[in-house]
Amino acid sequence: MNGEERRKEILAILDKSKSAISGEKLADIFEVSRQVIVQDIALLRAARNEILSTNRGYILQTKRGASRIFKVYHTIEQMVDELNTFVDFGATVEDVFVYHKVYGVIRAELGIRNRKDVQKYLTEIREGKSTPLMNVTSGYHYHTVLGEDEETLDQIQEELQKLGFLAELKTYEPVDFWKNQE
Template identity: 40%
Template sequence: MTETEVYMAADDRRQMLLAKLGDASSPLSGGRLAKELGVSRQIIVGDVAVLRASGHDIVSTARGYVLAKASDAAGAATPASGTTRASENEAGGARSVAHDGRPTRVVKVHHSVEQTSDELFTILENGGTVVDVFVWHRVYGRLEARLGIRTRKDALRFINDIESGKSSPLLTVTSGYHYHTIAADSEATLDRIERALDSKGYLAPLLPDERA
């Protein structure tokens, strides 16, 4: 097989990988993608890295890879290589997009792994839902996981998964800094949640390039 044929085979495989992610209704694991495409998991990891470098918004979650939809990506531009810049909507400002008919807001927070449960309970006890968590990594760009934590039971299940070693919280790759999309019944409730997080020292200040 010539070098050109190898390249074309890899390119075709990556297009198939994109198609599978685009058609999927839930995250696809690297192992599953490797099996379906007839390659090793390491090759899938490499393909994902190449596709991300080409501008495709592939998100890594605890359950596998997700291809962000165009509507999701519109308000979430990937920062330039070597930076950790987030757009205004991702850096703490209120968002106009509703979640299940409710207003949402992205907050930037900072805390230790051990304080994760208290942070989540603080949001829940003040009337919020933790929709997701994401970080900006200097090499990999935006890394995101959907959480959907609505109740204390949801939070305890998530914490148990972390403590049991099933997965590691994203904040570990960015020295504790991360973002949450929070949904609530009103902007006033979102304001109360931010005040509660701030009073505990969890709310992180925005960097100059994260401000509008």
């Protein structure tokens, strides 16, 4: 089997799978090294296949059956704990946005999938001249988070609650404000 055929098979396996599949398992299936699988995944991503890496393995983004908006509040120093909470459950932080009474919704793409992405983001914030978007609204902000299933998002919500990061939706905040950004 050549590389192109293997990549087609990898896509087919990920498409049929109901959960993430580890690189090690894919390597065993195709009798190649894990590094070959990592390279195959990179090539598949370059071909615009949305394959996400989680702590449980690879999954097609289209297979991610659950997304949720979390309204959170914390200090800048607590950003690392907040973002690590999401990725430690294998979720992807798609964006950050705020709802400002004057300016409306201000949104930025993030695509944070793992702790390495968290560290890169925090380094860019620290070394840049800009401040986190949450500063516009005194620490209150939102994230669209993609998870494998609703149970995973429930676990994330419980952990955010324990950490004291969840914030209540106010009556002036439109419940469907994120839909206006599409």
